[in-house]
Amino acid sequence: MAKKFLCLGIESTAHTFGASVVSGDGEVLSDIREMFTTEEGGLKLDEVAEHHKKVAEHVVERALKDAGVEIEDLELISFSRAPGLAPSLLVGMNAAKEIAKDGGIPLVGVNHCVAHLSSGLLFTKAKNPVFVFTSGANTQIIAFEGRKFRVFGETLDVGLGNAFDKFGRGIGLGFPCGPKIEVLAKKGSYVELPYSVKGMDLAFSGIVSHVVRLSKQKKISKQDLCYSIQENFFSMLTEVSERALAHTGKKEIVLIGGVAANKRLCEMMGIMCKERECMFYSVPLKYSGDNAVMIAWQGILEKKSATKNVERWDINPRERIDLVEVEWM
Ligand code: AMP
Numbered sequence: 001m002a003k004k005f006l007c008l009g010i011e012s013t014a015h016t017f018g019a020s021v022v023s024g025d026g027e028v029l030s031d032i033r034e035m036f037t038t039e040e041g042g043l044k045l046d047e048v049a050e051h052h053k054k055v056a057e058h059v060v061e062r063a064l065k066d067a068g069v070e071i072e073d074l075e076l077i078s079f080s081r082a083p084g085l086a087p088s089l090l091v092g093m094n095a096a097k098e099i100a101k102d103g104g105i106p107l108v109g110v111n112h113c114v115a116h117l118s119s120g121l122l123f124t125k126a127k128n129p130v131f132v133f134t135s136g137a138n139t140q141i142i143a144f145e146g147r148k149f150r151v152f153g154e155t156l157d158v159g160l161g162n163a164f165d166k167f168g169r170g171i172g173l174g175f176p177c178g179p180k181i182e183v184l185a186k187k188g189s190y191v192e193l194p195y196s197v198k199g200m201d202l203a204f205s206g207i208v209s210h211v212v213r214l215s216k217q218k219k220i221s222k223q224d225l226c227y228s229i230q231e232n233f234f235s236m237l238t239e240v241s242e243r244a245l246a247h248t249g250k251k252e253i254v255l256i257g258g259v260a261a262n263k264r265l266c267e268m269m270g271i272m273c274k275e276r277e278c279m280f281y282s283v284p285l286k287y288s289g290d291n292a293v294m295i296a297w298q299g300i301l302e303k304k305s306a307t308k309n310v311e312r313w314d315i316n317p318r319e320r321i322d323l324v325e326v327e328w329m
C-alpha cells in the first residue's frame with residue numbers, strides 16, 4: 001500500500017495549544033487541544049504562553065499517538081505563524097522547529113485566518129463562498145477575488161468573540177463566555193440597544209461598554225442583556241454579509257470561527273440565505289474554534305501547490321489575510 005502523505009499541524013495563536021495529524025487527502029487522524037481558561041480576567045499574554053509551554057510536548061505526543069504514527073512517518077510540519085499573540089506564536093513555532101529539525105522534515109508556517117477559511121472548504125460542500133469569519137480576535141467578511149482573499153467588511157474595533165467575552169466579563173461570566181451567553185439568551189427578551197454598522201464595517205466595543213454600564217444602572221436581567229446583545233450583534237453581521245453576497249454575486253456563505261458555534265447566528269444567516277436563494281454552510285461545531293487540524297490542512301495545501309519554496313521559519317503577529325499570496329485555490 002502506498003504510504004500516505006502525513007502532516008503534523010501545530011496551533012498556538014491564542015487560547016488553544018493544539019496538535020493534529022492530517023493526511024494529504026484531508027483525513028483527520030488526530031486532533032488534540034488544550035485550552036487556556038480563567039475564572040477572572042481575559043487572555044494575559046504571559047499566562048497564555050506559559051500555559052502553552054507547559055502542555056506543548058504532551059499535546060504533540062498525544063497527537064502522534066492517537067494517529068498511530070511516529071515522527072519518521074511525517075512528510076510535513078506546519079504551524080500557525082500569524083496572526084496572534086506573539087509569545088504564544090513563539091511557543092508553537094519553537095515546538096514545530098524542534099521536531100522538524102530533529103526529523104529533517106520540511107516546515108511550513110501558515111496564516112491562521114487563511115487556515116480557518118480552508119477548513120471551511122474542507123468540511124462543507126461550499127466551492128466559492130463569501131466567508132463570514134468571526135472568532136475571538138477577528139470578524140471579517142471575506143471573498144476570494146483576483147488571487148487573494150479580499151476583505152469586504154470587518155470590525156473596526158474588536159472581534160465579535162472578544163466583544164462577547166468583554167461583555168461577559170463585565171456582567172461576571174468568566175472566560176470564554178460565548179457559550180454561556182448563548183444559554184442565558186435563550187431565556188431573555190429584547191431590550192433596545194444601539195446598532196452599529198458603518199458601510200460594510202462593524203463596531204462592537206461601544207455597544208459592549210453601553211450594555212455593561214446599563215447593567216449597573218438598571219435592573220435588567222442577565223438573560224435579557226444576553227438575548228439583546230446577541231440579537232443586535234448577529235443582525236449587524238447578517239446585514240453586511242447579505243450586502244457582500246449582493247456585491248460579489250456569490251451564492252454561498254460559509255460561517256467559520258469560534259462564534260460559528262452559536263445556533264442563533266446560524267439561524268439568522270440561514271434565513272437570510274434562504275431568502276436570497278443562496279446556500280448557507282457552517283463549519284462543523286467541532287472545527288469552528290481554533291484547532292490544529294486546519295493548520296495541518298493549510299500546510300498540506302500550500303506545500304502541494306507551491307511553485308516556490310514555502311518553508312517559513314518565522315512569526316508575524318499582525319499579518320492580515322489580504323496580504324497572503326494564494327497559490328492553492
Ligand atoms: P476562536 O478564536 O475562533 O477559537 O473563537 C473563540 C471565541 O468564540 C471566543 O471569544 C468565544 O467566546 C466565542 N464563542 C464560542 N462559542 C460561542 C457561542 N456559542 N456563542 C458565541 N460566541 C461563542
Ligand code: MG
Pocket residue numbers: 112116135136257258289290
Ligand atoms: Mg481563530
